Amino acid sequence: MDRDRPRPPDVRRRRLDPDPPQRRRRPGRQHPRPDLRHPDAGGPRLQRDDAPARRRHPHRHPRGCRTHAGRRRGRGLDRRPGHSDEQGGTALSSTSETGTKVRVRMAPSPTGSPHVGLARTALFNWAFARHHGGTFVFRIEDTDAARNSQESLDGLIEVMQWLGLDWDEGPVVGGPHAPYRQSERSEIYADVLAKLRESKFTYDCYCTTEEVEARRKASGSKVMGYDGFCRELSDEQLAAFRAEDRKPVVRFRMPDGEITFDDLVRGDITFQTEFVPDFALARANGDPLYTLVAPVDDLLMEITHVLRGEDLLSSTPRQIALYDALAQIGVGNGSVPRVGHLPYVMGEGNKKLSKRDPQAHLMAYRDQGFLPEGLLNYLALLGWAIAADRDIFSLDEMVAAFDIKDVNPNPARFDLKKAEAINAAHLRRLSLDDLTARVTPFLQAAGVLTTPVSVADAQLLEQAMPLVSERINKLTEAVEMLDWLFVDEDHFTRDEADVAKLLDDDGRAVVRASYDAVSGLTEWSTAAIQDALQKRLVDELGLKPRNAFGPVRVAVTGRRVSPPLFESMELLGRERSLARLQSALA
RNA sequence: GCCCCCGUUGUGUAGCGGCCUAGCACGGCGCCCUCUCACGGCGUUAGCGCCGGUUCGAAUCCGGUCGGGGGUACCA
Numbered sequence: 116m117d118r119d120r121p122r123p124p125d126v127r128r129r130r131l132d133p134d135p136p137q138r139r140r141r142p143g144r145q146h147p148r149p150d151l152r153h154p155d156a157g158g159p160r161l162q163r164d165d166a167p168a169r170r171r172h173p174h175r176h177p178r179g180c181r182t183h184a185g186r187r188r189g190r191g192l193d194r195r196p197g198h199s200d201e202q203g204g205t206a207l208s209s210t211s212e213t214g215t216k217v218r219v220r221m222a223p224s225p226t227g228s229p230h231v232g233l234a235r236t237a238l239f240n241w242a243f244a245r246h247h248g249g250t251f252v253f254r255i256e257d258t259d260a261a262r263n264s265q266e267s268l269d270g271l272i273e274v275m276q277w278l279g280l281d282w283d284e285g286p287v288v289g290g291p292h293a294p295y296r297q298s299e300r301s302e303i304y305a306d307v308l309a310k311l312r313e314s315k316f317t318y319d320c321y322c323t324t325e326e327v328e329a330r331r332k333a334s335g336s337k338v339m340g341y342d343g344f345c346r347e348l349s350d351e352q353l354a355a356f357r358a359e360d361r362k363p364v365v366r367f368r369m370p371d372g373e374i375t376f377d378d379l380v381r382g383d384i385t386f387q388t389e390f391v392p393d394f395a396l397a398r399a400n401g402d403p404l405y406t407l408v409a410p411v412d413d414l415l416m417e418i419t420h421v422l423r424g425e426d427l428l429s430s431t432p433r434q435i436a437l438y439d440a441l442a443q444i445g446v447g448n449g450s451v452p453r454v455g456h457l458p459y460v461m462g463e464g465n466k467k468l469s470k471r472d473p474q475a476h477l478m479a480y481r482d483q484g485f486l487p488e489g490l491l492n493y494l495a496l497l498g499w500a501i502a503a504d505r506d507i508f509s510l511d512e513m514v515a516a517f518d519i520k521d522v523n524p525n526p527a528r529f530d531l532k533k534a535e536a537i538n539a540a541h542l543r544r545l546s547l548d549d550l551t552a553r554v555t556p557f558l559q560a561a562g563v564l565t566t567p568v569s570v571a572d573a574q575l576l577e578q579a580m581p582l583v584s585e586r587i588n589k590l591t592e593a594v595e596m597l598d599w600l601f602v603d604e605d606h607f608t609r610d611e612a613d614v615a616k617l618l619d620d621d622g623r624a625v626v627r628a629s630y631d632a633v634s635g636l637t638e639w640s641t642a643a644i645q646d647a648l649q650k651r652l653v654d655e656l657g658l659k660p661r662n663a664f665g666p667v668r669v670a671v672t673g674r675r676v677s678p679p680l681f682e683s684m685e686l687l688g689r690e691r692s693l694a695r696l697q698s699a700l701a
Numbered sequence: 702g703c704c705c706c707c708g709u710u711g712u713g714u715a716g717c718g719g720c721c722u723a724g725c726a727c728g729g730c731g732c733c734c735u736c737u738c739a740c741g742g743c744g745u746u747a748g749c750g751c752c753g754g755u756u757c758g759a760a761u762c763c764g765g766u767c768g769g770g771g772g773u774a775c776c777a
Contacts, residue, residue: 123777222777223777224776224777226776226777231772256777258767258776258777259777261776262776262777297710319774323775324774324775331702336703339702339703339704339772339773340772340773340774341774362775364775365775379704381706381707384705384706385705386704386705387704389703389704390703390704390773391704391773392773394774395774395775396775397775398775399775400775402775403721403777404774404775404777405776405777406777409777425706425707425770425771426771426772426773426777428705428706428771429704429705429706429771429772429773429777430772430774430777431705432705448761456706458706458707459707459770459771461770465769466770466772467770467771477754487714493713496713496714496726497713497714498713498714499714500713500714500715500725502725503714503715503716503724503725504715504724504725504726505725505726506713506714506725506726507726522712523714524707525705525707525713525714525747525751526706526707526708526769526770526771527712527713528711528712528713529712529716530712530713530727530728532712532715532727532728533712533726533728535727536726536727536728537726538738539739544742554720582735583739585739585740585741586738586739586740587738587739588739592739596738596739645736648736649736653736659736660735660736661736661737663736664736664737665736665737667736668736669736669737672737674737674738675737675738676737676738676739677735677737677738678737678738679736679738680736680737
């Protein structure tokens with residue numbers, strides 16, 4: 116990897132910036148920061164010795180390279196199983212990362228119903244783990260008790276299982292780093308927090324949001340967020356706050372300088388920390404916040420790669436600074452995960468797909484009769500491509516081909532039409548047996564089939580499936596396609612609009628003629644039925660086929676749209692078919 | 702406001718300095734197939750945000766600009 120190669124030491128080296136000249140003008144900020152330099156110069160780190168924000172564009176399209184042997188740059192050397200491609204470069208050859216098995220995680224908060232953005236993130240993490248023979252950890256970030264719910268957690272698990280994205284550690288399956296629900300890890304965080312408070316990396320902050328806001332207005336500062344007021348409180352100030360019985364939040368002291376990290380999908384990204392305010396690690400009541408808990412768990416669970424949504428991009432510098440602090444107080448084994456930020460999944464217009472958007476909900480896709488492999492295939496296309504001229508592929512194929520460097524950083528619009536088309540393609544790849552099995556629960560849910568399915572119905576279904584397999588694009592569509600075949604005659608009904616349109620006087624005349632043509636048939640087969648109807652309606656009455664068979668179709672199946680008519684009548688059987696032709700005349 | 706990310710047809714993407722009069726797919730439109738629907742086949746539509754620069758040559762490299770998005774919490 117180009118960007119992983121060692122930098123030429125001559126050009127880019129720069130002095131260590133010994134006295135950050137008044138970068139922070141906010142109160143308390145001009146104090147010397149704790150030394151956060153990390154012994155290993157590798158991955159994402161505070162980089163005070165680097166040239167400013169000189170972005171090297173990542174070379175992230177290795178497929179092209181394979182055909183240009185001359186351009187292959189160090190890549191492919193580190194493709195051994197268990198070794199992430201991302202670990203190959205010398206610049207990252209810190210002991211912490213070399214030779215480490217890939218461990219990724221997805222860490223959703225159980226709030227609301229699971230949405231497609233989450234599934235996309237889960238999919239990419241899962242594919243990354245599987246591609247590298249690594250471990251996929253499922254962790255529940257439920258530190259915000261007010262917003263979490265058990266239903267949501269259940270939904271998360273259910274959806275992951277439906278999608279077939281299996282996890283190696285996490286809820287249900289457990290694992291060496293259990294528990295995987297953060298709400299059950301309070302002691303861990305309390306312990307870390309206590310250590311942090313003993314260090315210089317944090318300070319207690321007594322400010323209220325209103326006070327901070329008021330100070331900003333007064334100062335006219337352009338920088339939002341916390342202003343560092345409580346960084347260095349005098350004893351008197353401290354005493355005064357305590358006398359007021361204020362409870363402090365624990366704040367992380369952002370170091371001065373700049374932080375550069377090599378984003379797995381975006382390349383180098385640099386933040387000046389003066390624009391990254393000191394952030395709270397725990398509430399005044401002591402509850403840890405996401406800001407603390409996610410980095411702590413990533414370290415403790417030995418996560419090597421964090422692939423997450425772009426919305427977390429700007430919180431990355433604080434996490435990197437915190438990783439450093441945590442390493443220094445002995446949390447984790449000294450290695451730090453690399454991060455990659457996946458593009459947004461957008462909804463209509465230019466808005467991020469929100470939970471309010473009906474298109475966002477995964478359960479809805481399942482209930483509509485999407486195939487998990489279809490939805491997953493579509494989701495994979497949002498920011499990734501398996502090849503220039505192909506977009507239908509299996510999960511296995513994705514795993515084999517998936518490379519985080521191929522992920523496109525642009526936000527992608529969710530396009531239902533395309534999702535359905537991809538899903539339809541997968542539907543057509545299914546064997547008849549498989550499709551039958553998948554369609555059955557939907558038929559049962561709709562009351563078309565009983566549970567369990569009777570032997571007779573099962574046979575009928577088996578005969579009918581070839582007629583519908585290429586006619587449906589979602590599993591649910593089988594219901595309307597087949598209900599007429601299974602309903603008992605007492606409950607058979609016809610679509611009113613279709614009846615009005617096709618069973619008018621002319622239509623009924625056609626049905627009457629059909630009844631006559633077919634009632635005397637000695638052999639009740641598709642061919643015989645077709646032959647008889649064709650002769651009578653088309654040849655003798657001179658009707659156009661589409662006009663001839665439309666009314667018959669509505670009479671027999673109750674709908675204008677159905678499986679092929681003659682086959683349908685054969686399946687329905689002579690008696691029921693004749694009865695329906697008869698009843699259409701009433 | 703400030704910081705960060707992103708910018709190829711309507712949508713998702715391919716593109717890695719000449720292979721590009723920009724490929725594929727979805728959508729749209731039209732046609733064919735046809736007992737309905739669907740499938741399938743054929744054709745068609747429309748794009749490198751803009752301005753400069755580097756180069757013999759730029760979608761591709763550089764600078765700027767404009768536009769979109771996100772962040773700026775005692776949410777995640």
